[in-house]
Amino acid sequence: MHRQVAWLKPSDRPILVEIREYGGWVKPATLGLNVPYTQRHVATRCRRLADHEFLERHSEPIAGYRLTDRGRAFLDDELAVEDLDDRT
Template identity: 60%
Template sequence: MTGSAEDSDEMHRRVDWLKPSDRVILAEIGKYGGWMKPATLALNIGYTRGHIARRCQTLAEKGFLEKHEETAAYQLTKLGKDFLNDELEPEDLTTDSQ
């Protein structure tokens, strides 16, 4: 189920809950490879800590991120890696399937 680069750029337009910032957030967490807090992400990318915190919470609910048990920190899941590698189709991300 590999999508094209164009599909990955347009994915947020085809999936109602997905935002353009989600790929940036996931990529930054994936680049680091460990637990990251929204405040740290905000230092590295062009979104506010509040926006990142809300998106991380949604991405965790959808299975793209795992939330740390003791603090507001997140790490990438296999689903998140699959998304970054363009191995998912919009149909894989619909509200009904997640």
């Protein structure tokens, strides 16, 4: 699906899967230990995924993220390409 939606990257699904498996708030530094992407890339993608309401951002100085209902729907393939418009 990432090829059909300009803002999606191939790394987004594995990042979201890891956050779902974690089950709560997780920081990009922690995610970077568990996915094959750098902490910087994970942090950038988490911000973008939060912009598109796939993740919720915690307001601590070093951001933490957790999956939203929209993010779960994406992982469960319940969203059509049309639902993934560029909201930002």
